[in-house]
Amino acid sequence: MAGFGTLLFTWLKGKLVGTDTAGNRYYIERGTPKGRRAKRWVLFNGVTEASAVPPEWHAWLHHTVDAPLTDSVRREWQKPHQANGSGTTNAYLPPGHDLRGGQRERATGDYEAWQP
Template sequence: MFERLLARLSGRQVGTDRFGNTYYESRQDYRAYGRKRRWVIYAGKAEPSSVPPEWHGWLHHTTDAPLPEGKRHPWMIEHRPNPTGTAAAYRPQGHDYVGGRRQRTAGDYEAWTPGS
């Protein structure tokens, strides 16, 4: 709530994306920065990977204006949040959370034990 108020006072709203994220640009150039600052206020949880490519380029000063949202093709998948650290994260065979068993290899190793 406080962030939105501060954003409205120090910047101007440039637009929103299809996820509901709101994008702002500072009203004045920052002296040390040499250009206007740009930032995003996320619609929900702060998830940087939810910034679409059209806005990503604008945020990083690659383009002067946000690109128009392109046509969505049937083969394009919708954004999924980064699953790292969750139950949906990738775990290869042999991972402790997947049973801890892996296939034996030809020159399988012997675990080191202290004092051996």
């Protein structure tokens, strides 16, 4: 949840630009003073986690593009955005990880130990 100051600033000076598939809302500053570019920010839907911002909105937030990229630019081979799951139950655990039993398959014949 955003702080009171952020919500107040958004209510007074923000203009909604759009939302992403996760429900995050993206704003731009109304009435930007001359000689300064408009501020851009996001109000997260749920936990504030920077990795929850998809690439098309990340580019817009950081003034890389003037308008947010739309799904019409998405290629068929691109996967949908996923937030970083480290530290959560969605974290990747490779084979042999302690939390997956600590056992993994033995190395195959292509491994050769280094000898000084």
